[in-house]
Amino acid sequence: MVKxxxxxxxxxxxxxxxxxxxxxxxxITPSTHIAxxxxxxxxxxxxxxxxxxxxxxxxxxxxxxxxxxxxxxFTTTSSQGVALMHEVLYAVAGMRLPIVMxxxxxxxxxxxxxxxxxxxxxxxxxSGWIILMCESNQEAVDxxxxxxxxxxxxxxPVMVCIDGFYLTHAVEQIDVPSKEIVQKFLPKFKPEFKLDxxxxxxxxxxxxxxxLQDFREDLANDVDNAREPIKKTEEEFSKIINRNYGNxxxxxYKCDDAERIIIxxxxxxxxxxxxxxxLRDKGEKxxxxxIKSYRPFPxxxxxxxxxxxxxxxxxxxxxxxxxxxxxxxxxLAAIYDSDQKVPISSFIGGLGGKDVTVETAKNIFxxxxxxKIKRKFV
Amino acid sequence: MVVFKRExxxxxxxxxxxxxxxxxxxxxxxxxxxxKDCIVVNTTSCSEIFSVCFPRSAWKVPYIHVTFENGAxxxxxxxxxxxxxxxxxxxxxxIAGDGGTADIGFGAVSGSWERNEDILYIMYNNGAYENTxxxxxxxxxxxxxxxxxxxxxxxxxxxxxxxxMVKIAAAHGIPYAAxxxxxxxxxxxxxxxxxxxxxxxxxxxxxxxxxxxxxxxxQLTVELAKLAVETGLWKLNEIENGxxxxxKITVQPSFKPVExxxxxxxxxxxxxxxxxxxxxxxxxxxxxx
Ligand SMILES: Cc1ncc(C[n+]2csc(CCOP(=O)(O)OP(=O)(O)O)c2C)c(N)n1
Ligand SMILES: [Mg+2]
Numbered sequence: 001m002v003k004x005x006x007x008x009x010x011x012x013x014x015x016x017x018x019x020x021x022x023x024x025x026x027x028i029t030p031s032t033h034i035a036x037x038x039x040x041x042x043x044x045x046x047x048x049x050x051x052x053x054x055x056x057x058x059x060x061x062x063x064x065x066x067x068x069x070x071x072x073x074f075t076t077t078s079s080q081g082v083a084l085m086h087e088v089l090y091a092v093a094g095m096r097l098p099i100v101m102x103x104x105x106x107x108x109x110x111x112x113x114x115x116x117x118x119x120x121x122x123x124x125x126x127s128g129w130i131i132l133m134c135e136s137n138q139e140a141v142d143x144x145x146x147x148x149x150x151x152x153x154x155x156x157p158v159m160v161c162i163d164g165f166y167l168t169h170a171v172e173q174i175d176v177p178s179k180e181i182v183q184k185f186l187p188k189f190k191p192e193f194k195l196d197x198x199x200x201x202x203x204x205x206x207x208x209x210x211x212l213q214d215f216r217e218d219l220a221n222d223v224d225n226a227r228e229p230i231k232k233t234e235e236e237f238s239k240i241i242n243r244n245y246g247n248x249x250x251x252x253y254k255c256d257d258a259e260r261i262i263i264x265x266x267x268x269x270x271x272x273x274x275x276x277x278x279l280r281d282k283g284e285k286x287x288x289x290x291i292k293s294y295r296p297f298p299x300x301x302x303x304x305x306x307x308x309x310x311x312x313x314x315x316x317x318x319x320x321x322x323x324x325x326x327x328x329x330x331x332l333a334a335i336y337d338s339d340q341k342v343p344i345s346s347f348i349g350g351l352g353g354k355d356v357t358v359e360t361a362k363n364i365f366x367x368x369x370x371x372k373i374k375r376k377f378v
Numbered sequence: 379m380v381v382f383k384r385e386x387x388x389x390x391x392x393x394x395x396x397x398x399x400x401x402x403x404x405x406x407x408x409x410x411x412x413x414k415d416c417i418v419v420n421t422t423s424c425s426e427i428f429s430v431c432f433p434r435s436a437w438k439v440p441y442i443h444v445t446f447e448n449g450a451x452x453x454x455x456x457x458x459x460x461x462x463x464x465x466x467x468x469x470x471x472x473i474a475g476d477g478g479t480a481d482i483g484f485g486a487v488s489g490s491w492e493r494n495e496d497i498l499y500i501m502y503n504n505g506a507y508e509n510t511x512x513x514x515x516x517x518x519x520x521x522x523x524x525x526x527x528x529x530x531x532x533x534x535x536x537x538x539x540x541x542x543m544v545k546i547a548a549a550h551g552i553p554y555a556a557x558x559x560x561x562x563x564x565x566x567x568x569x570x571x572x573x574x575x576x577x578x579x580x581x582x583x584x585x586x587x588x589x590x591x592x593x594x595x596x597q598l599t600v601e602l603a604k605l606a607v608e609t610g611l612w613k614l615n616e617i618e619n620g621x622x623x624x625x626k627i628t629v630q631p632s633f634k635p636v637e638x639x640x641x642x643x644x645x646x647x648x649x650x651x652x653x654x655x656x657x658x659x660x661x662x663x664x665x666x667x
Contacts, residue, residue: 021462022455049458053451054489061448061486065419065455068442071462073455091444195417195440195456197468202435204420204443211432 002175007137007167008033010174011076011102014144016046017179018186020074020100022066024051024059028081029114030164031104035076056081060088060099067097068203070194072148075099078164079106082120089157093128094219095204098151098189100144104164105266105317107352115353116164118265118318121294122326128219130158130226131294133265137167137174139245145177145186146233146248152189154226161294163267165353177241185237227296249298251290254280255305258287260368263302263331264315265291268356272315275361286365291327302334311343311368315378317350324375343371349378386410393436395428398596400560400586400603401502402428405473407563408500408584411570414439416469417460419453421478422446424509424588425502447483449474450490453497461496469574472499476517477507480543491550494578498570501543501581504588512591516541519611520660521653523645524591534648539660543583544617551620552579556628557613559585561603565614565628572616585612593644605639608632610661636661 005013011034015023023042025035042050049066053059056077063073077085082103092099108119121131130150134140140162147158162168193201207215227249234248245251253273255261262272269290279286289305291298306312316325324332328346335342347364350356360378367374384391388409395402401424409418420426420443429436430443444452449472457470479487479501490497506524507513514527520539523529527536547555553576558566566584573580587594587602594602606612610631617625636658640646649657 022458024451024455048462051454051458052493053454054485054492057448058451058454058486058489061444061451062455062458064444064448065442065452065457066459066462067455069417069456069459069463071455071459087445088448095444195442197415197417197440200438200440202430202437202441204441205430205432205435206427206443207432 002173004171005174005176006033006169006171007140007162007174008169009037010137010141010176011144012037012041013176014141015074016041017176017182018145018148019072019179020047021071022049022051022063023047023074024053024062025075026053026056026059026077026081028056028078030106030168031076031078031081031102033168034102034104056084057088060085060092063099064088064092064095064097067099068095068195070189070191070196072189073099074101076102076104078104079108079120082124083108086123089124089129090127091204093157094215096155097157098155099157100147100151101157101159102140103159103161104168105161106164113352116166117351117353121159121161122318122320124159125295125326128156128223129295130156130223130230131161132158133161133292133294134167135267135269135290137162137170137172138243140167141174141176142237142241142243142245145182146237149186149233150226150229152191154222154229156223156226161266166267181240185240223296227293227298230293246290246292247301249293250301250305251292252305253288253290255287255289257285259285259310260365261287261289261306261309261312262315262361262364263289263291263312263327265294265327266317268315268317268350271356271358272361275358275365278358279362279365284365297330299334299337302331303338303340306335306342307340309342311345311371313345313347313364313368315347315349315364319348319351343373345373346375347378348376388412388414388438389429390436390438392434393429394431395424396589396596398589398599400588400599401425401504403599404502404560404566404584404586407566408570411567412469412471412574415467416471417442417456419449419456419470419472421449421474421483422509423475423478425473425475427509446478448486449478449483450486450497450499453499454490454493454495457496470497472497474499474501475509476501476503476505477515480516480541488550491547491552491579494552496577498573498580499582501583502586503583504586504591506588506591508588508591517543521646521649521657523648529648544581544615545622547581548617548620548622550579552581553577553619554580554616556581556616557583559603559607559612559614560587561600561605561607562614562629569616591645594642598642602639602642605634608634609636609639610665611636611639631665633665633667
């Protein structure tokens, strides 16, 4: 049923509908409203356990324990909270714990800011978490049940990311699929292995060089092989809810006949789409390739879509200091791996909540008219 | 008295602890007292390294280790998951070192006490970060040598006294906080059994001598753990429900001179008679003598 909701509250509603058992949250702007709403649901008896931890490091650690004991788990955080979790994020991926977390993306200190960019998740890129970047609140709500299904079937943790404030605090019309609908799609969590006195196992072992790489290689292969399941899961759920967001890995917005393309993630894509519609009315052949699955990265789709394009602009809402920005680097890697030669320019913008508007997108398309590769802040 | 057989061991032989390891003795004793209906949460430490080196495990009960500083938080999650599943009998037990508990993991431990999580938390206290090569912790005794409390012309060993974890635990108002020693295994066992039957946060600080860290003859582990108590340097106590003014002493010391304990350990061999006097005076004051 479509309701007028704050994005954060819609996400909280969906976590109830996904029947999460154990939550552990610590407040940080802009994710806080999700944590607060869920605490109310706990008080109302709709969430079995909610641990009001003393820091984010403990939030993710508590979920590690709960998930290993066979509970469906959830937490939400942003920015410094993600950074504080860093050590444990890597550990739980290595331990194959199917935790789901919603990150409301926000810049990292310093300077301290509370507004959106994607810097907070960049250090977690290599952690083994599946990272799904949502453009809208509706997409985030529809992605969460998929996140649980993926996590629990692949034994990989999944991060569902939304742009802080732009989505978390937006009040809009959102359809939160009901518990009954979610149940049709998402089976109960019944892990093959868990901490169980009837069948004692040892989890979180220490390994010598003889074995450690084998564990890492298995994990690397499993994250790589998650691409097909991500596509299948999106297809399956989109049939149930009659909404779809590309193929699960990427969204192709008017790229087929486009000459110039912007590659971007998350809420800025809405503005890029608007710019594209306006420019196309004037006869310009422009398109957007939106990356939904940041990890695993959709190299093949990128290669496919960028075939025979004239100029590509990659928009990063984060930096890699002393190197090329993160999304740009991934796109370069994808293209180097193909037989194409397309100029790829880099645009960094929207850091710490700096406005990135329809005009910003139009300016980037303007820049892409020249054949010269550019790398700049916008 | 209960007589245990090898088959009763839950923390089994074949682990790779040093000969004479006090921590291994403590853990073996504690696990026998707890029995099989429990889930163990461990932190990065000697006990993790010597018990779960892949592909072997010394544990006959479900075991989880995540990082160095999060034992109390992982255990909170295990405990709440059991609760969500309607399991009200399986005990959640943390086995953690003094570093993982009193230093780097202190915030998490304090948080779990403030929430009164249903966890039995055992801190085996070997008075240093032994696993990483004998660095000082807040539980290293005053004047002791370690690789980060060296003996020099300006500074001689660790300057600060031990951070009092049992008092700190009790000050959180948790139902049970106690101190034990591997020199008094029956006392340790009794405390574990008593703690098992209490709901909420329970904490036991167990003195566990470390052969390479304290630098003594491996056959003296139990002897040293006894002497620490007999000299009055290590108090065997219990504090219930945060009632700090009603600390119960479970074994009375005979007040042997502290020197008898100190002289057996290489970590104290640099002590001057004056320094030994200061330590003795502090023990006397602690016990009101
Ligand atoms: C965040 C972090 N910092 C440092 C370390 C290195 N480290 C591993 S175990 C340890 C000391 C453990 O001390 P304690 O808890 O007293 O256990 P013990 O080794 O004495 O049994 C240290 C410093 C680590 N694993 N993680
Ligand atoms: Mg120690």
